Amino acid sequence: MIKECVYDSISKYFYLLCNHYNEKLGVYILGFKESDLNDHRFLMRDSNKLDIGDANIVINRRDDAGSELVLSFKTIYINTFTIMVLDIDLNAKRSLIFRHESFQLWESEVRGIMLESSKDFITVNKDGINVVALGSTAHRPVVDANGVDRMLHSLESMAFLKVDPDNHLNFAS
Amino acid sequence: MLKREIQVKQEFFTGDDGKEDEDTKFQELYCLKINIVTLRELLLYKSLYYAKTNEAIS
Numbered sequence: 001m002i003k004e005c006v007y008d009s010i011s012k013y014f015y016l017l018c019n020h021y022n023e024k025l026g027v028y029i030l031g032f033k034e035s036d037l038n039d040h041r042f043l044m045r046d047s048n049k050l051d052i053g054d055a056n057i058v059i060n061r062r063d064d065a066g067s068e069l070v071l072s073f074k075t076i077y078i079n080t081f082t083i084m085v086l087d088i089d090l091n092a093k094r095s096l097i098f099r100h101e102s103f104q105l106w107e108s109e110v111r112g113i114m115l116e117s118s119k120d121f122i123t124v125n126k127d128g129i130n131v132v133a134l135g136s137t138a139h140r141p142v143v144d145a146n147g148v149d150r151m152l153h154s155l156e157s158m159a160f161l162k163v164d165p166d167n168h169l170n171f172a173s
Numbered sequence: 174m175l176k177r178e179i180q181v182k183q184e185f186f187t188g189d190d191g192k193e194d195e196d197t198k199f200q201e202l203y204c205l206k207i208n209i210v211t212l213r214e215l216l217l218y219k220s221l222y223y224a225k226t227n228e229a230i231s
Binding site for chain 2: 022042044045046047094095096103158161162163164166167168169170171172173
């Protein structure tokens with residue numbers, strides 16, 4: 001079952017986030033060419049037998065050269081909200097770049113929004129607003145809801161932890 | 174309870190070239206656990222930084 005769909009006007013590809021494939025529940029991300037529907041590729045197949053909801057997909061253009069797919073969804077039973085950043089370059093060997101997991105009750109509604117100008121991913125739920133910096137700026141000062149000055153570090157600023165450029169980082173909070 | 178972890182993982186597939194298994198798999202290379210520092214620990218770290226000898230750490 002298709003949960004969310006997005007179209008990339010540069011690569012002329014449609015990208016789908018589905019929760020059902022071959023009679024198995026899970027997370028399935030695939031892209032197919034606008035001109036040839038048979039030309040498709042899976043970016044990720046995870047048959048974890050868990051349903052997903054409140055899904056969202058956006059195309060993030062980090063620079064002129066590369067584009068990324070930013071997906072977000074909540075997962076039943078394990079009560080998490082996942083943000084995934086995938087490389088959609090057709091020549092990329094490994095697609096996943098970052099994964100961010102935080103607590104989110106399945107019964108409670110949540111919405112993910114990508115801000116184009118600051119490259120921040122905003123999560124809105126009943127507890128308030130959470131910000132995850134997906135841009136290339138390593139850190140920048142922000143003021144939280146209580147007026148306290150804080151430093152917002154981007155996920156990319158932790159890329160030095162990778163052993164190999166093909167690795168990906170999973171942030172579990 | 175917050176986990177506060179950063180896991181470094183590697184994506185891989187099993188099976189022969191062109192006939193890979195369906196599911197994407199991940200191997201965990203290492204994991205960093207971030208603990209919240211208490212005021213007592215913070216003061217100890219600061220004293221370690223400023224002290225020139227072991228005796229100077231109070």
